[in-house]
Amino acid sequence: MFTCRNQSCQAQWEQSDVVIKNEGQGLLFRCPMCGARNYVERFDGDDGSVLYEQIEGRPDTGPMAE
Ligand SMILES: [Zn+2]
Numbered sequence: 001m002f003t004c005r006n007q008s009c010q011a012q013w014e015q016s017d018v019v020i021k022n023e024g025q026g027l028l029f030r031c032p033m034c035g036a037r038n039y040v041e042r043f044d045g046d047d048g049s050v051l052y053e054q055i056e057g058r059p060d061t062g063p064m065a066e
Contacts, residue, residue, distance in 0.1 A: 002029070002054045006036035020052055027052070 002018065004011045011033045018029035020040060028039045040052040 002038060002040070004031040004034060004036055005038050005054075005057075006031060006034050009034040009036060015052060025058065028058075 002013045002015070004013070009031060011031060013029075013032065018032060018038075020027055020029045022028070023037075026039055027042055028037045030037060037058070039055050039058045041055050043051040043053060045051050
């Protein structure tokens with residue numbers, strides 16, 4: 001379960017509700033409700049499944065502006 005990090009939105013989504021993609025600054029999904037970027041980290045499960053976990057803020061990718 002993901003929670004939109006937009007303070008005024010905070011909608012909750014299942015992984016199947018969102019599209020996770022890499023826009024060049026790390027994996028993220030855009031909230032279907034408000035469009036906010038929510039960054040996630042990818043994990044590979046023991047059984048070969050792919051899991052995503054939401055991370056605070058954004059990945060440390062240097063001085064790239066939003
Ligand atoms: Zn949102």
